[in-house]
Each structure stands twice: as structure tokens, then as C-alpha cells.
Amino acid sequence: MSYFDAASSAPLHPVARQALLASLDEGWADPSRLYREGRRARLLLDAAREAAAEAVGCRPDELTFTSSGTRAVHSGIAGALAGRRRIGRHLIVSAVEHSSVLHSAELFEVTEVPVSRTGAVSAQSYVDALRPDTALACLQSANHEVGTVQPVAEVAAVCRQAGVPLLVDAAQSLGWGPVEGEWSLLTASAHKWGGPSGVGLLAVKKGVRFSPQGPADERESGRAPGFENLPAIVAAAASLRAVRAEAAQEAVRLRELTARIRARVPRLVPDVDVVGDPEKRLPGIVTFSCLYVDGETLLHELDREGFSVSSGSSCTSSTLTPSHVLKAMGVLSEGNVRVSLPPGATSEEVERFLEVLPGAVAAVREKLGAPTPSAVVREDSLVVDALGKRCPIPVIELAKVIGDVPVGGTVRVLSDDEAARLDIPAWCEMREQEYAGEEPAENGTAYVIRRIR
Amino acid sequence: MSYFDAASSAPLHPVARQALLASLDEGWADPSRLYREGRRARLLLDAAREAAAEAVGCRPDELTFTSSGTRAVHSGIAGALAGRRRIGRHLIVSAVEHSSVLHSAELFEVTEVPVSRTGAVSAQSYVDALRPDTALACLQSANHEVGTVQPVAEVAAVCRQAGVPLLVDAAQSLGWGPVEGEWSLLTASAHKWGGPSGVGLLAVKKGVRFSPQGPADERESGRAPGFENLPAIVAAAASLRAVRAEAAQEAVRLRELTARIRARVPRLVPDVDVVGDPEKRLPGIVTFSCLYVDGETLLHELDREGFSVSSGSSCTSSTLTPSHVLKAMGVLSEGNVRVSLPPGATSEEVERFLEVLPGAVAAVREKLGAPTPSAVVREDSLVVDALGKRCPIPVIELAKVIGDVPVGGTVRVLSDDEAARLDIPAWCEMREQEYAGEEPAENGTAYVIRRIR
Known part of the structure; x- marks a missing residue:
């Protein structure tokens, strides 16, 4: 039994478990109350904030506990854009951000910065994407699907030069160390580092214009509405220190x-x-x-x-x-x-x-391997009808017939599966065949591959 | 040591504690994953939803777990209003709702329904507030400050007749029993019934038009973004059953x-x-x-x-x-x-x-009791200068001098404390003196009291 999906959610760290248990008895009261149970809850909350802020690399009053990493991203992006609404509604994201960033970005005017074949952005591509109405840029510290570490410090530097705040989604990396460079906002998620679920972090550096969106609420500096999830917050902060050690x-x-x-x-x-x-x-x-x-x-x-x-x-x-x-x-x-x-x-x-x-x-x-391609020979070209067949069948059928056309000949794969658009060119690159492009076809798309070896 | 503030937050119920502990080991994985840890988490989530739905009185697919009661209210109001945006942007709330409801309502066009001296609304006052563009009505099941139970079933009936959905904030009462009447949406908060913090409930009955607001997210039917706080959800459902029993x-x-x-x-x-x-x-x-x-x-x-x-x-x-x-x-x-x-x-x-x-x-x-009023006799009337003095000093000074004017005479209390507007009339009622109204005064307001006994 091996759990190899820590990037989705990490098992609870023993320190998180201990801290959670300890604070179940001490931390259930409302920290805004003045009686002893409330004061005790406030002390726990303040200590957790101090510990987490130290790990993040910000001041305690710059750090807010949210109910999840997703909420931290949603609130961070909405608040930063609203704080700079006089500048404009344009934001820059990398094409490989987490869905919480991309779904937030959909609500605004967005430029997606491309990545290299290894999944990394370049600082120059952020420079190229900057506009006079750019209110915010977003970049993950490291990618959640392939693990590629992004050049955050360089991107932060070019954003700073342009006077644009950079929000860093540090969900995948915060357990490994603080984010380098002069970022403006930072988000993270406790259950990714072995903390409990139900806790996210949102750091907003002093001087960054920020205007919380949604209904007013007095908790967490108005940036995270709802009763504080205190035992989980305590466990999150304690486990962050522990995994860092x-x-x-x-x-x-x-x-x-x-x-x-x-x-x-x-x-x-x-x-x-x-x-x-x-x-x-x-x-x-x-x-x-x-x-x-x-x-x-x-x-x-x-x-x-x-x-x-x-x-x-x-x-x-x-x-x-x-x-x-x-x-x-x-x-x-x-x-x-x-x-x-x-x-x-x-x-x-x-x-x-x-x-x-x-x-x-x-x-x-x-x-x-079973399906037989319905291939019809037509001079130097073959047509593979993979309509109605789902990934990876179109590529399997292509691979089966490529040897049947002479070098210089083409195979046309008819497919209505969206994945083929990505996987057929990728197959060509791996197999050193030429991908000659796509054409609209009846009920789908024809992908054209030229045999060159 | 007696904690008498359960309406703010209840100490954790022993069943909540047990369920939380048990599911810390079983429920940390992503319930949307197909491997065994994910399937186990999904089973726990489904079972919790079934148990909570039964206690609420709705179908499991009508119930969403949110990160707090406040979030449930925010999402419920925003989603219900967006779902009926063709009807209009008007909503009706009682004047004694929880701040999460009132702050949500601020963002729309709102009518506040008055309450009696005991804090209860009447169904008629909801009828009176209905307009052709009313998209939603909200009413708490019971008041959080004074405990008064509201006539939810009657209000639900008049709303239903008008084709307007009713959202019931059941935060204070859900532990005591299901909400009666044909409500359309319901919200609640687990830490109010002895469940853990970090869990709210949002029920949306089938047939109620609902359009979740904010960035898209696939979790919890799109109604509560962010990774599910599963151990807390399990504890919330288990403790709700336990307190009901x-x-x-x-x-x-x-x-x-x-x-x-x-x-x-x-x-x-x-x-x-x-x-x-x-x-x-x-x-x-x-x-x-x-x-x-x-x-x-x-x-x-x-x-x-x-x-x-x-x-x-x-x-x-x-x-x-x-x-x-x-x-x-x-x-x-x-x-x-x-x-x-x-x-x-x-x-x-x-x-x-x-x-x-x-x-x-x-x-x-x-x-x-110490402060001496700076009272100046002026024929049949006294002036009490309580400017700069905070509640309850203005009322204390009024009480000290009321005997100094003859019956029929008046006392003018000058105050710049907002609380005086409420407390001076209330004092008059308790003391059976006549409150003759207020007038603008230099640096504040003059409250006029006539001695009648």
C-alpha cells in the first residue's frame, strides 16, 4: 500500500494531529470574545499566525487564514484586482496555473503566458504580457502536475519594475521553504504540506492595494469571512514548522x-x-x-x-x-x-x-491493442477513421498504419476526440515523424501526419 | 468556571471529537480520486451528507457542506439572487437577522421587516414587503441574541404563495430540531450545535433556481469551492445526529x-x-x-x-x-x-x-455613579450636558436630575453617543416618563424627556 499522490493531499503530519487534538479542547471558543475561553482562543490564534508568518516570510498582520487554498486564491485575486481597479482589469497568469487561479482569472481580462516544453515560464514573457491596464500578475512557485519550479524571483523583479503586484500560488512548495523574491501576495494550502484540510493562507504585503470582495465580515482583517477554524489553524501552523524543520x-x-x-x-x-x-x-x-x-x-x-x-x-x-x-x-x-x-x-x-x-x-x-483500423488505401495516403473513438485509440491506430504508407506519404486520422489535437503532434515528435497540421472534416477533424523515416 | 455563551460557539460534543479523530486517519485524501484512499474519503463524505440531510430534512443531493455558516449564508443568498436575476434584485430580510445575512443583503436592494418588542416578525409584514421584483426572502429560525423563535412556517407559506423562495438561517436552532414549513434554502453552522468549526451547511431544495457565484469549482456541486474539510464534515454530521438524539x-x-x-x-x-x-x-x-x-x-x-x-x-x-x-x-x-x-x-x-x-x-x-451632572436650571427645564460621555452615562445623568424638574417639566440630554438614541426612549418606557423626541444640537443631539409622574 503506497500512497504516491501527495501533490493532491498529504497524509496528516503527526505534529498536525497532536496540535489539532490539543487545541480541540482549548480552541473552540470565539477569539473575539473577552472572557477567558475567548482570550485563550485569541492567544492560540495569535501564536499560530506568528508561526505561519515566520514560515511564509511576512509580518503576522499581513497573513490571513482562509478556509482553503482555493479560497485564498479566489480572495487574493479578487481583492488585489479590486484594490487596483483604477489601473484596469487585466491580469497575467501562466498557462500552467492551478485551476483555482485560472477559474478566478476567467472573470477578468486575462493574458496567459506560455511555458516551455519543461513547463517553465520566462520573465521575458511576463514583460511581453504587461499592459498599461495590468492590475495583477500570478505565478505558481512550482507546478502541481509536473513539479517544475518557476523563476518566481525574476518574474517578481520585472513585475515590481512595472509597478504590478505579483501573486504567488505557493501551494506545492511552501512546505519545502519560503518563496524567494519580492512577491506581493502569496497563497498556500495546509493539506498539501501535511496540515489539516480546511486551512489556507493568504499573505498580502503592506503597501499592496487590497480591497476584500463579497459581504463585509470583521474576522481575519475582513479578508476571510466566517468563524475561525481554530484547531485546524493551530495544527496548520505547527505542522508547517515541523515539515520545514x-x-x-x-x-x-x-x-x-x-x-x-x-x-x-x-x-x-x-x-x-x-x-x-x-x-x-x-x-x-x-x-x-x-x-x-x-x-x-x-x-x-x-x-x-x-x-x-x-x-x-x-x-x-x-x-x-x-x-x-x-x-x-x-x-x-x-x-x-x-x-x-x-x-x-x-x-x-x-x-x-x-x-x-x-x-x-x-x-x-x-x-x-485489439481494434483493427478501418484503413483504406488511396494512392500515397491512408485515412484512419477513428471517429467516435476515445483517447488513446486514435494514436494507437495511427501507429499501426504509419508503416503502410511510403516515406513521404501521409496518414489522415479522422477524430472527434479533443485529446487527439494534443496527442497526435506529441506522438509525431516522439516518433520523429512530421505533423503536417489539421483540417476540418465531417463530424470531426482530420490530423495529417507525413511519414519521414 | 461556567461557559454560558453557547450561542457564540458550543464546546465540542464528545461524538464530534470521536468522529473527528477517527476520520483524521481515513479522511485526508481527495474524495474525487479513484484510488483506495480517495474512494474511502468519498464513502465518508457520502455517509456524512446522508446523515446531515436526514437531520435537515432534505435530500442528500440538495445539501452542500461549506466552510462555515457565514459562507453558507453568503453563497446561499448570492446564488439564489443570481438564479432569479430576471425577477429582480430585491430581497426581504428581518431586521434581526445575523450580521452575515445583513451584510450579504447590503449588496442588493433590501427591505428590512420590523419586529415586535419580543423580537418576532409577522407573516403579514413579509406580505407587505413583497414586490414584483422580490427575488428572495430571508428569515432566521430563531434569534441569536434573544432566543425568540420566528414563525418560519407561516412566512414560508406566504412566500410560497407569492412564488418567492425563502432562505432560513437555522444556525441557532438546527441542533434542536428540523425547521418546519416549506422553506426553499437553509443554512446552518456546525460549531453552534457542538460540531467542529470549519463546517457550514447549505441546503437548496430541488426546483429552486440557484446559480453559484464566484470562480468555478467542481467540488460540492459547484456551491462550495475548495478541498473538502472531510474530518470536520464527518464530525459535524455525527454530532448533529448525537445532539438531536x-x-x-x-x-x-x-x-x-x-x-x-x-x-x-x-x-x-x-x-x-x-x-x-x-x-x-x-x-x-x-x-x-x-x-x-x-x-x-x-x-x-x-x-x-x-x-x-x-x-x-x-x-x-x-x-x-x-x-x-x-x-x-x-x-x-x-x-x-x-x-x-x-x-x-x-x-x-x-x-x-x-x-x-x-x-x-x-x-x-x-x-x-460618581459623575456629577453639569445641570443648569432654566425655568421648568433642565439641560444635561453629556457630550463626550459614553453609554450608560447619559442615562445615569438623566435619572439623577429627572426629580429636579416639576411634573410637566422637561429634561434635555445633550449627547453624541449613538446608543443614547436607543437607551433614552427605553429608559422612559421603563420609568413611565414621556419621551418627547430628539432635536439636532451643537456637536450632537438633544433628547427631550418630559416628567409625567
């Missing part, structure tokens, strides 16, 4: 384990693409995509073998479109697996994962 | 204790006004106001004696204006004390409270 050592250990996966998966499994930056990355995350594999079926196979991982594939039940992160990186999304190791993950677990993975991938490929 | 018996017991306070406080303490409905009231709440007393000082005295109570007085540090509830009821706000007994409060505690209260009130009155 262990971070340097644990980072080295997990980095070695994920490096092992990065190096060995391509040797153990044919037709695999390991994605994300090989160096500038979080210690615990490694992501790869397997050609001709349905992500959901693979997750199911791995779950049966005792491994809990997640997938940014289009072929998972939680979503029908491929991961926007993999899409923005321009890498293969099919058969995608994200391994995110929790602190304490062992070498033995990783070895066992590497043992079972090749068999699991092979089993899925065998299951999917 | 004990409710009938505990209600009888607490009602007897609060009846004892209602009956004996006016006999033990001179110049006291017990407010709220003597019959149609919550079992555990009793509220009274003491003339010539500063609420904050009295709270401090009672805290020193080991009693934690709260105050809707203007004279508490958390607020500078008198409670909007007492104001709407037209009752005295000075020296206000709300006693709200938690389940398990004992007869001995209540007896000790009744023992120490008279001395505490007398001590505060003695402290405040």
Missing part, C-alpha cells in the same frame, strides 16, 4: 527517489515520455506519459497493485479534457501518470513501483 | 433553567429589563439589560466570577454601536447580558450565577 534532509532523500524513477522508467517501459524540468523541480514529483495507454485504466491497474497515483490524462473519469498543463507544455497527455511522494516514502516502495509499472502498462496496452 | 430531554432541562433566570433576575436586580419572547423561545437563551450599567465592565465582573457570557450592548469593545437586534426590538441595550447555556449546563451553575449577578451589577453601578 525536516525539509532539507527529506528533500535530498525524495529527490534521489524521483530521480531514480525519472531515469529508469524510460528504460523499463517502451514509448514513455518523462515530462517536466529534470533539474529545477520539486523533490517529490515525477510525471511521465505512456503512449497507447488509457490513463484511467492504468491508474486502476496500479491501484490494484497497491499504488495510489494520479493522472493528467484526458482518459480519467474526473475530467474529459486533457490536462491544461500538459497541453500548454505541448507534451503527450495520454497514459499520463503523476507520482508525488509524501515525506517518508521509502526506497522499497519506489523499487516495487518500478517493478510493477512495466507489467501494468503492458496489460493496458494489450487490452487496447 | 438528546435534544428533547435537554430542551426541557435547559428551558427550566432559563425560565428560572427570566423569573428571578428582575427580582434580584433592580432596574432590569428581560427581553425576548417568554414562551416562543429557544431552550438555552435568556437575555436581559441592566439600566445604568456598562456592558463591558459587567462582562468583566462576571468573567472574574467565572462566568462567560456575551453582550449586545453598545458598551462592549467588539462593537461601538448597540446591537441591531435590541435596537430593532426597541428595548434597552445598556448593560445587556446574553446567557446561552450549553447542553449539560447544571442547575448549580445557574444558581451560582444568580447569586453573583446582583453584586456584579451593583459594583458596576457604583463605579459609574
Whole structure:
């Protein structure tokens, strides 16, 4: 039984558990009351704020506890934009932000900054996106799906020069260390570092114009309405200190384990693409995509073998479109697996994962290998009718017939699955074939591939 | 040590504590994931929703877990108004709603329905407030400051007849039983019934038009963004069942204790006004106001004696204006004390409270009795200059000089304290003197009192 999905939610850290238990008895009263139970709750809240602020790298009065990381992002973006509404309603985000950032951004005028094939932005692309009416820029400290660390300090510097505040979504990295550079706002989520669910952080540096949105509420400086979730806040702050104390050592250990996966998966499994930056990355995350594999079926196979991982594939039940992160990186999304190791993950677990993975991938490929392409020879070109077939079938059928056309000939894959738009070009890149573009076709799209080797 | 402020926040129920502990180990994973930890979390979430829905009296798919009662109110009002935006932006609230309702209402076009001297609305006043563009009506199930139970079923019936949905804020009553009548939306807060903080409920009955506001999020039917606070949700549902099982018996017991306070406080303490409905009231709440007393000082005295109570007085540090509830009821706000007994409060505690209260009130009155009014005789009228003096000093000075004018003569109290507007008329009513109205005066307001006995 190995839980390898810490990037979704980490198991509760023992210190979080202890702190939560201790403060259940001390911290249930209203901290705004003046009687002894209220004063005791206030003391706990103040101490938690001080500890968390120190870990974040801000002043206690700059830090607000929200009810989740998502709420911190929603409130942070809405408040920062409202605070600068005289400047304009334009904001800049990277194309690989968490959905909470992208969904907030949808409500405004947004420019999405592109990323490299490893998933990183450049400071220059933020410079290029800046406009006179830019009210806010957002950048994650590190990507949640592929682990790539972003150049936050550089982007913060160019934003500062332009007088635009930068909001950093530090959800994936805050447990590992403070965010570098002169950011203006910062958000985070306790359950990502082993704290309890129900607690997010929103830091707003002094001097940043901020106007909380929604109905007025006197709690948490008016930035997080509702009764304070005090036991969870105490547990969040205590566990943040605890994971930070262990971070340097644990980072080295997990980095070695994920490096092992990065190096060995391509040797153990044919037709695999390991994605994300090989160096500038979080210690615990490694992501790869397997050609001709349905992500959901693979997750199911791995779950049966005792491994809990997640997938940014289009072929998972939680979503029908491929991961926007993999899409923005321009890498293969099919058969995608994200391994995110929790602190304490062992070498033995990783070895066992590497043992079972090749068999699991092979089993899925065998299951999917059956369909016969309905291919019709037409001079130097073949047409594969994959209409109505879902990822990864269109790519599997393409791979089966590419050898049937002469070098220089083309294959036209007819598909109505949105994932094909991403996966067929990615397959071409992996296979060193030429992707010649797409054309509208009856009931779908024709993707044209020219055989060049 | 007696905590008598359950209406602010109840101590954690033992069942909540057990359920929270049990689900810390089982319920930290993402319930939308398909691996075993995710499936286990989903089972816990589904079971909690089923249990809570049964207690609320709705279907599980009508119930959403929010991060607090305040959030439930904010989301419920915003979503219901957006769902009926074609009808209009008008909403009706009672004048004695919780601040979360009133602050939400501020963002729209609002009619406040008045209440009687006991704090209750009438169904007729909702009928009177209905307009063709009324999109929503809101009514608490029972008042949080004075405990008066509202005629929800009657108000729901008149709203239904008009085709207007009714949102019921059941924060104070849900632990005692389901809300009667055909309401459309319902909100509640777990820490009010002994559940953990960090959990609110929002029920939206099928057929009610509802359009969630704010950035999109796939969790909780799109009605409560952010990662589910699962251990707390499980604890909330389990404790709601537990308090319900004990409710009938505990209600009888607490009602007897609060009846004892209602009956004996006016006999033990001179110049006291017990407010709220003597019959149609919550079992555990009793509220009274003491003339010539500063609420904050009295709270401090009672805290020193080991009693934690709260105050809707203007004279508490958390607020500078008198409670909007007492104001709407037209009752005295000075020296206000709300006693709200938690389940398990004992007869001995209540007896000790009744023992120490008279001395505490007398001590505060003695402290405040010192100032000499700067009164100037001017024919049949006296002027009391209480400018710059805070509640309850203006009323104390008025009481000192009323005997100095002949019957038929008047006293003009000059005051710049907002509380005087409420407390001077209330004093006149208690003392059977005539309140002749107010006039603008230099630097404040002149309140005119005619001596009639």
C-alpha cells in the first residue's frame, strides 16, 4: 500500500494531529470574545499566525487564514484586482496555473503566458504580457502536475519594475521553504504540506492595494469571512514548522527517489515520455506519459497493485479534457501518470513501483491493442477513421498504419476526440515523424501526419 | 468556571471529537480520486451528507457542506439572487437577522421587516414587503441574541404563495430540531450545535433556481469551492445526529433553567429589563439589560466570577454601536447580558450565577455613579450636558436630575453617543416618563424627556 499522490493531499503530519487534538479542547471558543475561553482562543490564534508568518516570510498582520487554498486564491485575486481597479482589469497568469487561479482569472481580462516544453515560464514573457491596464500578475512557485519550479524571483523583479503586484500560488512548495523574491501576495494550502484540510493562507504585503470582495465580515482583517477554524489553524501552523524543520534532509532523500524513477522508467517501459524540468523541480514529483495507454485504466491497474497515483490524462473519469498543463507544455497527455511522494516514502516502495509499472502498462496496452483500423488505401495516403473513438485509440491506430504508407506519404486520422489535437503532434515528435497540421472534416477533424523515416 | 455563551460557539460534543479523530486517519485524501484512499474519503463524505440531510430534512443531493455558516449564508443568498436575476434584485430580510445575512443583503436592494418588542416578525409584514421584483426572502429560525423563535412556517407559506423562495438561517436552532414549513434554502453552522468549526451547511431544495457565484469549482456541486474539510464534515454530521438524539430531554432541562433566570433576575436586580419572547423561545437563551450599567465592565465582573457570557450592548469593545437586534426590538441595550447555556449546563451553575449577578451589577453601578451632572436650571427645564460621555452615562445623568424638574417639566440630554438614541426612549418606557423626541444640537443631539409622574 503506497500512497504516491501527495501533490493532491498529504497524509496528516503527526505534529498536525497532536496540535489539532490539543487545541480541540482549548480552541473552540470565539477569539473575539473577552472572557477567558475567548482570550485563550485569541492567544492560540495569535501564536499560530506568528508561526505561519515566520514560515511564509511576512509580518503576522499581513497573513490571513482562509478556509482553503482555493479560497485564498479566489480572495487574493479578487481583492488585489479590486484594490487596483483604477489601473484596469487585466491580469497575467501562466498557462500552467492551478485551476483555482485560472477559474478566478476567467472573470477578468486575462493574458496567459506560455511555458516551455519543461513547463517553465520566462520573465521575458511576463514583460511581453504587461499592459498599461495590468492590475495583477500570478505565478505558481512550482507546478502541481509536473513539479517544475518557476523563476518566481525574476518574474517578481520585472513585475515590481512595472509597478504590478505579483501573486504567488505557493501551494506545492511552501512546505519545502519560503518563496524567494519580492512577491506581493502569496497563497498556500495546509493539506498539501501535511496540515489539516480546511486551512489556507493568504499573505498580502503592506503597501499592496487590497480591497476584500463579497459581504463585509470583521474576522481575519475582513479578508476571510466566517468563524475561525481554530484547531485546524493551530495544527496548520505547527505542522508547517515541523515539515520545514525536516525539509532539507527529506528533500535530498525524495529527490534521489524521483530521480531514480525519472531515469529508469524510460528504460523499463517502451514509448514513455518523462515530462517536466529534470533539474529545477520539486523533490517529490515525477510525471511521465505512456503512449497507447488509457490513463484511467492504468491508474486502476496500479491501484490494484497497491499504488495510489494520479493522472493528467484526458482518459480519467474526473475530467474529459486533457490536462491544461500538459497541453500548454505541448507534451503527450495520454497514459499520463503523476507520482508525488509524501515525506517518508521509502526506497522499497519506489523499487516495487518500478517493478510493477512495466507489467501494468503492458496489460493496458494489450487490452487496447485489439481494434483493427478501418484503413483504406488511396494512392500515397491512408485515412484512419477513428471517429467516435476515445483517447488513446486514435494514436494507437495511427501507429499501426504509419508503416503502410511510403516515406513521404501521409496518414489522415479522422477524430472527434479533443485529446487527439494534443496527442497526435506529441506522438509525431516522439516518433520523429512530421505533423503536417489539421483540417476540418465531417463530424470531426482530420490530423495529417507525413511519414519521414 | 461556567461557559454560558453557547450561542457564540458550543464546546465540542464528545461524538464530534470521536468522529473527528477517527476520520483524521481515513479522511485526508481527495474524495474525487479513484484510488483506495480517495474512494474511502468519498464513502465518508457520502455517509456524512446522508446523515446531515436526514437531520435537515432534505435530500442528500440538495445539501452542500461549506466552510462555515457565514459562507453558507453568503453563497446561499448570492446564488439564489443570481438564479432569479430576471425577477429582480430585491430581497426581504428581518431586521434581526445575523450580521452575515445583513451584510450579504447590503449588496442588493433590501427591505428590512420590523419586529415586535419580543423580537418576532409577522407573516403579514413579509406580505407587505413583497414586490414584483422580490427575488428572495430571508428569515432566521430563531434569534441569536434573544432566543425568540420566528414563525418560519407561516412566512414560508406566504412566500410560497407569492412564488418567492425563502432562505432560513437555522444556525441557532438546527441542533434542536428540523425547521418546519416549506422553506426553499437553509443554512446552518456546525460549531453552534457542538460540531467542529470549519463546517457550514447549505441546503437548496430541488426546483429552486440557484446559480453559484464566484470562480468555478467542481467540488460540492459547484456551491462550495475548495478541498473538502472531510474530518470536520464527518464530525459535524455525527454530532448533529448525537445532539438531536438528546435534544428533547435537554430542551426541557435547559428551558427550566432559563425560565428560572427570566423569573428571578428582575427580582434580584433592580432596574432590569428581560427581553425576548417568554414562551416562543429557544431552550438555552435568556437575555436581559441592566439600566445604568456598562456592558463591558459587567462582562468583566462576571468573567472574574467565572462566568462567560456575551453582550449586545453598545458598551462592549467588539462593537461601538448597540446591537441591531435590541435596537430593532426597541428595548434597552445598556448593560445587556446574553446567557446561552450549553447542553449539560447544571442547575448549580445557574444558581451560582444568580447569586453573583446582583453584586456584579451593583459594583458596576457604583463605579459609574460618581459623575456629577453639569445641570443648569432654566425655568421648568433642565439641560444635561453629556457630550463626550459614553453609554450608560447619559442615562445615569438623566435619572439623577429627572426629580429636579416639576411634573410637566422637561429634561434635555445633550449627547453624541449613538446608543443614547436607543437607551433614552427605553429608559422612559421603563420609568413611565414621556419621551418627547430628539432635536439636532451643537456637536450632537438633544433628547427631550418630559416628567409625567
